[in-house]
Amino acid sequence: MANKRAKPCAGNDWKIRLFDYLSAPTIILSPDRIIVDVNASFLENFLTDKSHVVGRTCHDFFFGSPQPCPTEICGLAKVLADRRGHSALKSTAAPGDIETWDNHVFSPVLDEAGEVTHVVTSIHDVTPIKQLERRLAGARDFTEKLIQSSTTAIFAADMKGRILTMNPAAEELVGYTLEEAQKKITAEDLYPAGRAKEVMKILRDERMGGKGKLHLTRFTLINAAGEEIPVDLTGAIIYEGDTEVATVGLFNDLREKLQQEQRDREMAALNARMEKMASLGQLAAGVAHEINNPLTGILFYATLLLESLAEDDPRRKSLTQIYEDARRCGRIIKNLLAYSRQEPPRKEILNLNAVLEKSLALIRDREFYVDLRVIRELSGEMILIEADGDQLGQVFVNLVLNGVDAMEQKGTLTLRTYPDKSGRNACIEISDTGCGIAQENLTRLFDPFFTTKAPGKGTGLGLSTAYGIVRENGGNLWVKETGEHGTTFVVELPLYKN
Numbered sequence: 001m002a003n004k005r006a007k008p009c010a011g012n013d014w015k016i017r018l019f020d021y022l023s024a025p026t027i028i029l030s031p032d033r034i035i036v037d038v039n040a041s042f043l044e045n046f047l048t049d050k051s052h053v054v055g056r057t058c059h060d061f062f063f064g065s066p067q068p069c070p071t072e073i074c075g076l077a078k079v080l081a082d083r084r085g086h087s088a089l090k091s092t093a094a095p096g097d098i099e100t101w102d103n104h105v106f107s108p109v110l111d112e113a114g115e116v117t118h119v120v121t122s123i124h125d126v127t128p129i130k131q132l133e134r135r136l137a138g139a140r141d142f143t144e145k146l147i148q149s150s151t152t153a154i155f156a157a158d159m160k161g162r163i164l165t166m167n168p169a170a171e172e173l174v175g176y177t178l179e180e181a182q183k184k185i186t187a188e189d190l191y192p193a194g195r196a197k198e199v200m201k202i203l204r205d206e207r208m209g210g211k212g213k214l215h216l217t218r219f220t221l222i223n224a225a226g227e228e229i230p231v232d233l234t235g236a237i238i239y240e241g242d243t244e245v246a247t248v249g250l251f252n253d254l255r256e257k258l259q260q261e262q263r264d265r266e267m268a269a270l271n272a273r274m275e276k277m278a279s280l281g282q283l284a285a286g287v288a289h290e291i292n293n294p295l296t297g298i299l300f301y302a303t304l305l306l307e308s309l310a311e312d313d314p315r316r317k318s319l320t321q322i323y324e325d326a327r328r329c330g331r332i333i334k335n336l337l338a339y340s341r342q343e344p345p346r347k348e349i350l351n352l353n354a355v356l357e358k359s360l361a362l363i364r365d366r367e368f369y370v371d372l373r374v375i376r377e378l379s380g381e382m383i384l385i386e387a388d389g390d391q392l393g394q395v396f397v398n399l400v401l402n403g404v405d406a407m408e409q410k411g412t413l414t415l416r417t418y419p420d421k422s423g424r425n426a427c428i429e430i431s432d433t434g435c436g437i438a439q440e441n442l443t444r445l446f447d448p449f450f451t452t453k454a455p456g457k458g459t460g461l462g463l464s465t466a467y468g469i470v471r472e473n474g475g476n477l478w479v480k481e482t483g484e485h486g487t488t489f490v491v492e493l494p495l496y497k498n
Helices: 013-021 040-046 058-063 075-082 127-149 168-174 178-184 195-203 255-308 315-339 352-361 389-406 462-472
Strands: 026-029 035-038 086-092 100-110 116-125 153-158 163-166 213-222 228-240 243-253 348-351 372-377 384-387 411-419 425-432 476-483 486-494
Touching: 026 040, 075 086, 075 100, 075 116, 100 127, 153 168, 163 168, 163 178, 168 178, 168 213, 168 243, 195 213, 195 228, 195 243, 228 255, 255 315, 348 352, 348 389, 352 384, 352 389, 352 411, 352 425, 384 389, 384 486, 389 411, 389 425, 389 462, 389 486, 462 476, 462 486
Parallel strands: 372 411
Antiparallel strands: 026 035, 026 116, 086 100, 100 116, 153 163, 153 243, 213 228, 228 243, 348 384, 411 425, 425 486, 476 486
């Protein structure tokens, strides 16, 4: 049957000419898969003539196979089965050749009874389309991989704010998975109240960097826990023609950057403070030594004069005042010399709790100490540090006495020691129940000569000296909290490591 040459189908001349002039290569098949006729475009495309085509089966001509194509992929079989048009995509590629793609469109020719008498098959070269599809698919895959691997959080939403997509960085930033975000929130929920509309207003304003564009701008994002996250935002509106169809936003988390900037500012301030303290220390040492000698003479002669005067001598009152003021100057000079101390700390391995207890013993017998309640919350484990014990004792005494003064000698003093969570540092907290420190004074608290005490009550060198000692011993000193219910100072020192 396959070798029998079938006769061309009958028809009017104009129909034959129309068939021949079709631009797509076209063949006419009989229901038994025999090629009945082909048009000129077919012969030109396949570089053959009718004598080599007509009468052969389609599977023989196209694939060199004596067996028909499997029914599930054969367009002719599908047309015969349901008497409707079908198409089938075919690819061919010889070794070393570029793969080509043809789309075979099968159209049935029905008789008066509705039975298929012939099948017209047009062959359309879709290789350029398939190549474009592959390039587009490759571009889509690359873009998708780029978006998914980006460390920048990327969101896309439609014009109603419904989330279309978000990458893993975005999921981590806001605390929602893509599925959760699509079900629970809109883009507006990612901003503080009213800010989403502000973003859209900027995007539509041509004066703000161009219509549909939002250049790098500082914003606040709201995550799933309701936390505010500072971000840098870059955004755009996606258009189809002049119609807005979606928005896309790129968010960079600024928390770590801002924390680093804060650390840098604190370090710069610390360096400036240390330089200031060093300069003032040198000045203080020089001034103290220059004043100390004449002051010693004043005290000596004032003492001699007091001893030579009778108890009822009217000059005695003025001389006593001179003596007391000279002694006060002596105390100030003593503090100046302590502040300007240049000797490095003599470090040794110490039990932190023991150093603190020894420091408390130094002030145990003071009268104003009697009305205070002292709470010790000392660590049960031995906390070893490597530091100068005498210097630390001076620090602890200073902080305790400051707390006592803040409470006007009545209240609760709490002493607490513990290793911090990192396991690298030991912490000492000294808390009082006094009136607290004014916010405007916190930044100046450790500055030399700064004091809030009444004239004659303090030199303003105690905390400054304590701060310098702690830093010299490799630690840090700061105010943990302060307010109307009291103040807590924290001394942090490196733990001793074998």
